[in-house]
Amino acid sequence: MAGYRTLMEYEAAARDSLSEMAYAYYAGGARDEVTLRANRDAWSSIWLHYRTLVDVSQRTSQTTLLGIPVESPIICAPMAFHRLAHDAGEMATARGVSAAGSIFTLSTLSTVSIENVAESTSGPLWFQVYVYKDRAVTVDLVRRAESAGYQALVLTVDAAEIGTRERDHHARFRLPKGMRAANLERAGFDDLGSDAEGSALNTYVRELLDSSLTWADVDWLASLTTLPIIVKGIVRGDDACRAIDHGAQAVVVSNHGGRQLDTAVPTALALPSVVAAVRGRAEVYVDGGLRRGTDLIKALAMGANAVLIGRPILWGLAVSGEGGVHHVLELLRLELLEAMALCGAPTIDDVTLDLVGS
Ligand SMILES: Cc1cc2nc3c(=O)[nH]c(=O)nc-3n(C[C@H](O)[C@H](O)[C@H](O)COP(=O)(O)O)c2cc1C
Numbered sequence: 001m002a003g004y005r006t007l008m009e010y011e012a013a014a015r016d017s018l019s020e021m022a023y024a025y026y027a028g029g030a031r032d033e034v035t036l037r038a039n040r041d042a043w044s045s046i047w048l049h050y051r052t053l054v055d056v057s058q059r060t061s062q063t064t065l066l067g068i069p070v071e072s073p074i075i076c077a078p079m080a081f082h083r084l085a086h087d088a089g090e091m092a093t094a095r096g097v098s099a100a101g102s103i104f105t106l107s108t109l110s111t112v113s114i115e116n117v118a119e120s121t122s123g124p125l126w127f128q129v130y131v132y133k134d135r136a137v138t139v140d141l142v143r144r145a146e147s148a149g150y151q152a153l154v155l156t157v158d159a160a161e162i163g164t165r166e167r168d169h170h171a172r173f174r175l176p177k178g179m180r181a182a183n184l185e186r187a188g189f190d191d192l193g194s195d196a197e198g199s200a201l202n203t204y205v206r207e208l209l210d211s212s213l214t215w216a217d218v219d220w221l222a223s224l225t226t227l228p229i230i231v232k233g234i235v236r237g238d239d240a241c242r243a244i245d246h247g248a249q250a251v252v253v254s255n256h257g258g259r260q261l262d263t264a265v266p267t268a269l270a271l272p273s274v275v276a277a278v279r280g281r282a283e284v285y286v287d288g289g290l291r292r293g294t295d296l297i298k299a300l301a302m303g304a305n306a307v308l309i310g311r312p313i314l315w316g317l318a319v320s321g322e323g324g325v326h327h328v329l330e331l332l333r334l335e336l337l338e339a340m341a342l343c344g345a346p347t348i349d350d351v352t353l354d355l356v357g358s
Helices: 007-017 020-027 034-044 089-099 114-120 135-147 166-171 200-208 215-224 237-245 267-278 293-301 311-342
Strands: 063-065 068-070 074-076 104-106 125-129 153-156 229-234 250-253 283-287 306-309
Touching: 007 020, 007 311, 020 166, 020 311, 034 267, 034 293, 074 104, 074 311, 089 104, 089 114, 089 311, 104 114, 114 125, 114 135, 125 135, 135 215, 153 215, 166 200, 215 229, 229 237, 237 250, 237 267, 250 267, 267 283, 267 293, 293 306, 293 311, 306 311
Parallel strands: 074 306, 104 125, 125 153, 153 229, 229 250, 250 283, 283 306
Antiparallel strands: 063 068
16 A cells, blocks of 8 residues: 555545535534544553563564454444445455454444345454344344344443534535445435434434433344354443343443544543453453553553454545544554554553553
């Protein structure tokens, strides 16, 4: 992928190739976008206390996540509507992620179906679950993900309401003709091209998704399946403990990339309290504003088992399809390996809390 050397260069190129509406949807955050910006700034405000004179001639970023071996602890975050970036949509993203040796998470609101994505790649897949008011719809999604070979369910818990993304209202976000929420065809909930005022996504979420969810519903999901459950959207230690008590094997410290509650705590600041509360009883992942290898090494040093990457993967997809996705992930992995070398940490296990501070 000649030319692009950083994730920021990918974003600039993607901005030129996407429609204004698609760029606004991908890039935007809730309300004043305070958390969107703060997620990134918070990683930069942590300092690395690097070790010297450690033999780092042999380095590896390999690890395992919920028992799945990966080339690096860099996972693809669930994101809706990839066909806005590329015709092959989530199939291309999944193939790019698989080429990078990592895990692809498919959103409930994908523009390619659970089955078609599974057929397009041999790489490991997770499925992100939104709970519909009509529970039978969610049960059907879970069954389909199980039979298509997905290896975990990611339950997103920070979207009781959809956060107001003012860029989407101004751009009147909707899916263009021919694009649908592919998993919801059977249920008849696949149309996001409506003439509603403002964002069609807001109307969709308000009408169809269940805002009455409680911790009892995590038990309900766990009772439906033998797949591991990952609870995504946690920023507090007590909530992380509840997630584990209700059956989660992992939690994702996330504020939805600043797209839900504006002025929510940046994830770099929330991570320590979650790691402390979890005390190793579950895996902990984190996302939000991670754009450099040095951000990643800080997250791992603070106790995350892995990071999820969101928007930069869509920039890679928009610029060069599956090759662009692979390249974005490889750039991040190489930056992580450089940071590990310069921190005196040749393996992921050597990336420990003493490396970070103020
Ligand atoms: C365009 C877009 C769509 C998203 N859709 C979903 C979704 O369907 N389900 C979900 O759990 N999170 C969704 N997210 C949140 C991401 O999973 C992730 O938490 C966030 O993007 C991470 O922050 P980053 O983009 O700064 O890396 C979405 C994020 C973006 C940017």
